[in-house]
Amino acid sequence: MTVRHLTFSVLFALVSFVATAQEAASGAPYRAFSPKDKWEIGLHVGTPFVVGDVDSKLGFGGGLHVRKSLDHIFSVRGNLMYAKMSNEESANSITSTSDNTWLSGGIQLVGALNNFRSNRANRRILLNGFIGVGFDNYKTDFANITQNGSVASTGKLDATTNAHIEVGGGISFRVNPKFNIGLEHTVYSVFGKNGDLLDSDQNVGRPVTTYRDVLHYPHLVLAFNIGKAGKDGMAKSEPLYWSDPNAMIGKAIADLEARRIYDPTDTDGDGVIDEIDDEDNSPAGARVNTKGVSLDSDGDKVLDYKDKEPFSPPGYAVNADGEAQGMPKYTTEPEVNRIVDEKIKAIKFPEPKTNDWFFPSANFADNSYDIRYSEYEKLYQVATVLKQNPGIKVLAVGHTDARGSEGYNNVLSYNRTNAVIDFLVKNHGVDRSRVVLTYAGEGTALIPVKGANAANRRVEFRVAKGETDMTRPEGPNAGKGGKKMDANKSGF
Numbered sequence: 001m002t003v004r005h006l007t008f009s010v011l012f013a014l015v016s017f018v019a020t021a022q023e024a025a026s027g028a029p030y031r032a033f034s035p036k037d038k039w040e041i042g043l044h045v046g047t048p049f050v051v052g053d054v055d056s057k058l059g060f061g062g063g064l065h066v067r068k069s070l071d072h073i074f075s076v077r078g079n080l081m082y083a084k085m086s087n088e089e090s091a092n093s094i095t096s097t098s099d100n101t102w103l104s105g106g107i108q109l110v111g112a113l114n115n116f117r118s119n120r121a122n123r124r125i126l127l128n129g130f131i132g133v134g135f136d137n138y139k140t141d142f143a144n145i146t147q148n149g150s151v152a153s154t155g156k157l158d159a160t161t162n163a164h165i166e167v168g169g170g171i172s173f174r175v176n177p178k179f180n181i182g183l184e185h186t187v188y189s190v191f192g193k194n195g196d197l198l199d200s201d202q203n204v205g206r207p208v209t210t211y212r213d214v215l216h217y218p219h220l221v222l223a224f225n226i227g228k229a230g231k232d233g234m235a236k237s238e239p240l241y242w243s244d245p246n247a248m249i250g251k252a253i254a255d256l257e258a259r260r261i262y263d264p265t266d267t268d269g270d271g272v273i274d275e276i277d278d279e280d281n282s283p284a285g286a287r288v289n290t291k292g293v294s295l296d297s298d299g300d301k302v303l304d305y306k307d308k309e310p311f312s313p314p315g316y317a318v319n320a321d322g323e324a325q326g327m328p329k330y331t332t333e334p335e336v337n338r339i340v341d342e343k344i345k346a347i348k349f350p351e352p353k354t355n356d357w358f359f360p361s362a363n364f365a366d367n368s369y370d371i372r373y374s375e376y377e378k379l380y381q382v383a384t385v386l387k388q389n390p391g392i393k394v395l396a397v398g399h400t401d402a403r404g405s406e407g408y409n410n411v412l413s414y415n416r417t418n419a420v421i422d423f424l425v426k427n428h429g430v431d432r433s434r435v436v437l438t439y440a441g442e443g444t445a446l447i448p449v450k451g452a453n454a455a456n457r458r459v460e461f462r463v464a465k466g467e468t469d470m471t472r473p474e475g476p477n478a479g480k481g482g483k484k485m486d487a488n489k490s491g492f
Helices: 002-021 247-258 333-346 373-388 406-428
Strands: 039-046 049-051 056-069 074-091 094-112 125-147 150-176 179-190 214-226 394-399 435-441 458-463
Touching: 049 074, 056 094, 056 214, 074 125, 074 214, 094 150, 125 179, 150 214, 373 394, 373 406, 394 406, 406 435, 406 458
Parallel strands: 394 435
Antiparallel strands: 039 056, 039 214, 049 056, 049 214, 056 074, 074 094, 094 125, 125 150, 150 179, 179 214, 394 458
């Protein structure tokens, strides 16, 4: 019952310390003086040995640990260890031996025993004490070992899993903010009936050792501090157990003590205290800058408080009152207006360019030069441009697709161009002389196909550059057309 109570007590203490460390602040705003700190990851190697019923021999062991501070004194450390060790004893011409293989993991509460004193920002040497609980799994090969009151010549204790308590202490040396080295000694005591079998020699009615065997582990520790900056961009400090609990408070107090005592004396009454006044005898009533120096706004060497013209134009000599001498006569408002008007008249605005204008094309049905209702909107747009720009002419060029003979297609493209021009003149009042009639037949197809294609059956428009009307090509009439065109109708 004593062992069970002790285990529960240690676990309760660990949980209490973790809960205390994570307790959130509440109520009024409070400035925390403990910075966010890094984690410690360490490797350890040492010479374990078992103190039991058979004389112990040094073995070999190692492992790793992860440690996180709870505050400046206490921290929690998770630990893994692997070890091999032996025991050997000779008596009455009989040599008893055992070889133990050990694997364990545990959690420890570590206390920085010398981090109470506030004499430096960081400890260089740290004295640690710790206690914890864990689980282990060990097995033992033995020869000539006493078990149950009799000597067994050879045998093997199968692997067994047990709970244990671990206590110890050590000393650590801070090498730099990222690395420290330490020496520690840990003692493991196994709970239950297997606690007397680490060396496989069971103490039954013999005053050889106490009730249980004890594993000792003196070891060297190499520890590294790791951690990136937090979300606020602030770099994390070393683990808190390396730093003075009052370091930040001490720095804040030192900064306050280093501040100069505020002295509000203003000898010359210019509104700038003597401590930052570069001219503590400024004349009464003089305007001064933020350093208490009398102003000379125009830089004419006559201070503003006696300058009758404190903003004299640069480049002119001034009299004793700071007034500029030899100033030219000011330009009158009518003269300014005249100069502006002349400048505006002299501006040559560029002529609008029409070369890059875009006109819509009018498309036609198969073998037809009748204008479809769907093209009325496009021709309205062409007519609108002509009316708004009376100084230009447009070139209308008729096209066909590649079906039919070349002569037939030339006449058909001519008919299409003529129909479009006639529509612009009759329906939109465009002067006939402003549209030049040309045709291209099947020679300039947009879509390079031999069959029917609506995109190739078109009349295009572009700004004319001195071209003249083309005459009707030779040959019989081509295409269907001639129906009456009415721009007031709508539809397709």
